[in-house]
Amino acid sequence: MIPLPEPYRVKMIEPIRLLAAGERRARLAEAGYNTFLLRSEDVYIDLLTDSGTNAMSDAQWSALMRGDEAYAGSRSFEALQAAVRDVYGFPYIVPTHQGRGAEHLLSRSWIRPGQLVPGNMYFTTTRLHQELAGGTFQDVICEEAYEPSREAPFKGNVDLGKLSALVERHGAEKIAYVAVGAPVNMAGGQPVSLGNLEQVWRFCQARGIRVVLDGARAVENAYFIQQREPGCSKMSVARILREMCLRADACLVSAKKDLYVNIGGFLATRDRGLYEKAMNLCVVYEGLHTYGGLAGRDLEAMAVGAREMVQDDWIAHRVGQVRALGERLRELGVPIVKPIGGHGVFLDARAFLPHLSQDELPAQSLAAWLYEECGVRAMERGVVSSGRGPDGRHRYPKLELVRLTLPRRVYSDAQLAFVAEGVGRLFKRRAELPGLRFVSEPELLRFFQSRFEPLPVAARA
Numbered sequence: 316m317i318p319l320p321e322p323y324r325v326k327m328i329e330p331i332r333l334l335a336a337g338e339r340r341a342r343l344a345e346a347g348y349n350t351f352l353l354r355s356e357d358v359y360i361d362l363l364t365d366s367g368t369n370a371m372s373d374a375q376w377s378a379l380m381r382g383d384e385a386y387a388g389s390r391s392f393e394a395l396q397a398a399v400r401d402v403y404g405f406p407y408i409v410p411t412h413q414g415r416g417a418e419h420l421l422s423r424s425w426i427r428p429g430q431l432v433p434g435n436m437y438f439t440t441t442r443l444h445q446e447l448a449g450g451t452f453q454d455v456i457c458e459e460a461y462e463p464s465r466e467a468p469f470k471g472n473v474d475l476g477k478l479s480a481l482v483e484r485h486g487a488e489k490i491a492y493v494a495v496g497a498p499v500n501m502a503g504g505q506p507v508s509l510g511n512l513e514q515v516w517r518f519c520q521a522r523g524i525r526v527v528l529d530g531a532r533a534v535e536n537a538y539f540i541q542q543r544e545p546g547c548s549k550m551s552v553a554r555i556l557r558e559m560c561l562r563a564d565a566c567l568v569s570a571k572k573d574l575y576v577n578i579g580g581f582l583a584t585r586d587r588g589l590y591e592k593a594m595n596l597c598v599v600y601e602g603l604h605t606y607g608g609l610a611g612r613d614l615e616a617m618a619v620g621a622r623e624m625v626q627d628d629w630i631a632h633r634v635g636q637v638r639a640l641g642e643r644l645r646e647l648g649v650p651i652v653k654p655i656g657g658h659g660v661f662l663d664a665r666a667f668l669p670h671l672s673q674d675e676l677p678a679q680s681l682a683a684w685l686y687e688e689c690g691v692r693a694m695e696r697g698v699v700s701s702g703r704g705p706d707g708r709h710r711y712p713k714l715e716l717v718r719l720t721l722p723r724r725v726y727s728d729a730q731l732a733f734v735a736e737g738v739g740r741l742f743k744r745r746a747e748l749p750g751l752r753f754v755s756e757p758e759l760l761r762f763f764q765s766r767f768e769p770l771p772v773a774a775r776a
């Protein structure tokens with residue numbers, strides 16, 4: 316199947332190069348077998364993340380020139396505020412330097428120590444901010460999310476049974492808010508249905524519990540709703556996004572995803588009390604509430620990106636490109652998470668490297684050997700990302716995944732065919748790929764900075 320042609324043409328290019336095999340091996344060892352520690356210069360095709368790696372449009376580049384760099388009351392803030400009001404429908408917005416800045420403000424505003432935060436699977440920075448504020452994350456995602464090979468349209472859905480059992484056990488006052496990621500990054504970019512959002516919203520409204528949407532890639536979720544949910548095919552993605560937001564009290568946005576920018580984020584809400592609290596904390600941690608750690612030009616680029624992102628043909632192309640890569644891999648027999656997500660293709664590292672135990676770090680190893688094979692950089696989403704619990708022990712997640720994430724408007728189909736070929740070659744010689752072990756590990760969000768070494772072959776079972 317030929318992927319959807321790009322709804323744009325290329326105006327500027329950035330050269331990349333593929334290092335020779337021996338050099339890649341040396342660079343990987345220098346980086347401690349952690350793809351986060353590779354130099355970008357040494358990477359050929361960079362599928363580490365879709366976060367901040369987007370190509371901006373000519374309209375966004377032009378908007379940069381309009382940036383109003385005033386410390387207070389910037390015109391560019393007003394442009395962003397107007398775009399967020401139109402596109403997401405929330406009246407109040409607090410800009411932040413990126414998504415985790417918004418997570419920080421929200422967690423400190425709405426979590427009291429000892430409270431629980433139910434959510435549909437954890438996200439690394441989100442959970443850490445909840446914990447730093449004294450909260451405890453509780454997973455209430457549906458069971459299908461843990462089965463990589465199971466085809467289901469909305470594997471990101473909240474399990475209402477799990478949520479209501481939790482609320483029953485602890486009481487509504489113990490719940491800080493329910494956090495709904497739409498789509499769910501760590502489950503493979505799996506979406507949440509509008510019906511499920513509605514159920515969660517009603518359940519929470521009836522009990523006085525607040526709902527927070529993690530809208531980092533909400534447009535991709537809206538697109539899946541349009542394509543898969545009965546009764547939604549005639550609605551525009553723009554309309555679906557607003558419908559999603561109507562079922563939340565607040566929304567956290569890392570603009571580095573959907574909004575086609577390289578930096579930025581915000582907290583948007585209809586709750587005046589949250590707005591005032593977050594706006595005040597913003598001054599302490601991010602910068603004045605009309606720039607939130609960003610330059611005026613960044614706010615302008617976000618304002619333009621927010622309007623571009625909801626155009627149906629743009630988002631159809633974006634998700635279509637991810638699907639095309641996934642289909643190529645599927646044809647090669649490579650085990651991937653199904654259905655294919657909106658921001659990347661997730662390799663199932665347990666099925667790819669069945670000879671490795673979770674302590675041999677299958678996903679971390681696969682990401683390392685993929686770089687060595689073809690210069691492609693991917694990201695581990697397994698036990699290394701999951702970190703350690705309060706008892707100091709590894710938190711073993713059910714999923715061991717390697718994410719091939721597609722930056723928006725950056726790579727061509729030929730480049731993605733090269734990626735698929737490289738993964739396919741690695742898959743053919745999977746039996747000989749060794750595991751890794753930790754050499755060093757920082758205290759927080761260890762996946763970013765840990766170092767590893769290959770396990771000696773003798774140590775393998």
Ligand code: F0G
Pocket residue numbers: 363364365366413414415416438440441496500529531532569570571579580
């Ligand atoms: N929520 C989700 C679902 C995310 O995927 C991210 C970031 C954040 C919040 C935090 O936003 O990075 O702007 O501070 N995800 C990136 C990724 C890092 O590669 O998936 P941030």
